[in-house]
Amino acid sequence: xxxxxxxxxxxxxxxxxxxxxxxxxxxxxxxxxxxxxxxxxxxxxxxxxxxxxxxxxxxxxxxxxxxxxxxxxxxxxxxxxxxxxxxxxxxxxxxxxxxxxxxxxxxxxxxxxxxxxxxxxxxxxxxxxxxxxxxxxxxxxxxxxxxxxxxxxxxxxxxxxxxxxxxxxxxxxxxxxxxxxxxxxxxxxxxxxxxxxxxxxxxxxxxxxxxxxxxxxxxxxxxxxxxxxxxxxxxxxxxxxxxxxxxxxxxxxxxxxxxxxxxxxxxxxxxxxxxxxxxxxxxxxxxxxxxxxxxxxxx
Numbered sequence: 001x002x003x004x005x006x007x008x009x010x011x012x013x014x015x016x017x018x019x020x021x022x023x024x025x026x027x028x029x030x031x032x033x034x035x036x037x038x039x040x041x042x043x044x045x046x047x048x049x050x051x052x053x054x055x056x057x058x059x060x061x062x063x064x065x066x067x068x069x070x071x072x073x074x075x076x077x078x079x080x081x082x083x084x085x086x087x088x089x090x091x092x093x094x095x096x097x098x099x100x101x102x103x104x105x106x107x108x109x110x111x112x113x114x115x116x117x118x119x120x121x122x123x124x125x126x127x128x129x130x131x132x133x134x135x136x137x138x139x140x141x142x143x144x145x146x147x148x149x150x151x152x153x154x155x156x157x158x159x160x161x162x163x164x165x166x167x168x169x170x171x172x173x174x175x176x177x178x179x180x181x182x183x184x185x186x187x188x189x190x191x192x193x194x195x196x197x198x199x200x201x202x203x204x205x206x207x208x209x210x211x212x213x214x215x216x217x218x219x220x221x222x223x224x225x226x227x228x229x230x231x232x233x234x235x236x237x238x239x240x241x242x243x244x245x246x247x248x249x250x251x252x253x254x255x256x257x258x259x260x261x262x263x264x265x266x267x268x269x270x271x272x273x274x275x276x277x278x279x280x281x282x283x284x285x286x287x288x289x290x291x292x293x294x295x296x297x298x299x
Contacts, residue, residue, distance in 0.1 A: 004187055004265055005223020006231075007057055008037045008256025008295060009048075009080065009169055012064025012249050013120050020044040020061040022119055026097035027082060027090075027164050030054050036297065037256055038062065039283045050083070050165020057166065057229065058256075062247075069121035069251035070172075072102070073209055074240035076291035077252035078172045079115070079123035081232070082164040087114055090126050090164055099124070105205035113206055122251055126164065168218065169255060170232040172240070173290040176216040179233050182289050186268045187257060189219035192230050213237035223258070231255075242291070254285070255292070258299030265296055 013019040023029040029046040037045060037060050048056035070078045084090040091109040094116055095101060101108050102115040102123060113127035173179045183189040198207070198214040207214065216234035247253060259265045262284050269286045270276055277293070278285040284296040 004257050004259045005299075006187075006221035006229065006255070007223065007258045007297075007299070008060060008254075009057060009077075009252060010037070010060045010062060010254045010256070010295070011122060012062055012066075012247070012251060012253050014063075014065060014250060015120070016042075016061040016063050017044060019118065019120055020046055020059075022098055023059065023061075026094045026099060026118075029059065032058055034058065035060075036299075037295070039295070039297075048166035049163075050167075064248050064250045064253070066246070066248040067250055069117075070123070071240050072115065072123050072207060073172060073212065073236040073238055075172050075174070075242045076293075077169055077255065079125055079170045080166065080252065081125040081127070081168045081170065083129050083167045083228075084126055084164045085128065087112060087126050087128055091116060094124070094126070102208045103206050104208050105202070108206075111206070115206065115208055120250065125170075165228070167228040168230040168232045169252065170234060171290075171292050172234055172236060173292075174235060174239075174242075175290075176233045176235040179289055179292075180217050180219055182272050182274070183219050183231060183233070186265065186272050186274070188222050189231065192218040192220045196232075196234065209236070209238055211238055246293075247285075253293060254295050256295035256297060259296050260298070262296040262298055269294070 023046055028049040032045040032047045035045050037058050041062055043060050043062035046059045047054040048059055070076060072078055088109045091114050098119045100117050102117050108114045116124045118124055196216045204210050204212055214234050214236055218230040218232050221229050221231055266276055266284045266286055273289050275287040277287055286294045288294060
């Protein structure tokens with residue numbers, strides 16, 4: 001069987017070194033020695049926070065100069081999300097380090113879910129741990145976070161109240177059901193959680209887009225034993241830009257999968273309606289059904 005595992009998120013930035021340093025200071029990312037995902041290009045690699053022994057996905061920060069970071073409703077990979085026991089502490093620390101708040105409700109840092117922006121304009125979501133399993137312990141933990149009881153369970157080493165864990169990357173498309181099917185068929189992703197149907201004045205303020213109605217589904221990304229991370233596949237009733245991004249694009253411009261047989265996965269991508277953009281001895285760069293770029297490496 002051809003094993004495939006999610007492993008990488010790439011962010012293009014005008015000042016990639018400074019942005020990588022921000023993610024270290026603001027959210028506890030760790031500098032990573034393995035730069036194989038950069039595929040010989042200039043850049044900085046960081047291990048995502050919240051995983052034992054720094055075993056989480058790698059974030060690559062690479063130089064880019066094309067356009068602006070994606071807004072929350074722009075087609076393609078639009079934001080990343082982090083879970084925290086204390087949203088207020090995490091958001092305040094994020095802002096102190098140079099980020100900003102995107103959500104528009106009053107005192108947003110006091111809410112269980114807040115959208116922010118990093119110094120280059122990339123959208124970053126923070127929220128408390130929502131019950132991923134139907135157990136009393138999971139619901140009690142969420143209730144404790146809502147009530148500000150600061151549960152003992154931490155999301156990474158140490159006892160910092162601003163500790164965070166990377167839990168999903170979001171992609172915006174015109175037909176979320178079609179794109180979910182693509183990622184299930186090609187990468188073995190599995191539907192996770194309930195169908196999403198977000199609308200109303202409060203949701204508009206959290207998301208920061210007036211009059212929006214958001215529908216979609218999470219799918220579990222392969223390669224991890226536990227229930228994260230996921231790919232959040234959404235369709236917005238108020239669309240943003242639709243032009244596809246490329247490797248020079250500022251913002252989240254691709255995700256990556258480690259594969260036993262990258263060529264076989266590339267064939268599955270094209271058979272499912274995706275496209276092959278670049279192929280060499282070290283990696284394959286492909287596109288999904290809409291605006292998502294996918295990097296495949298042997299591993």
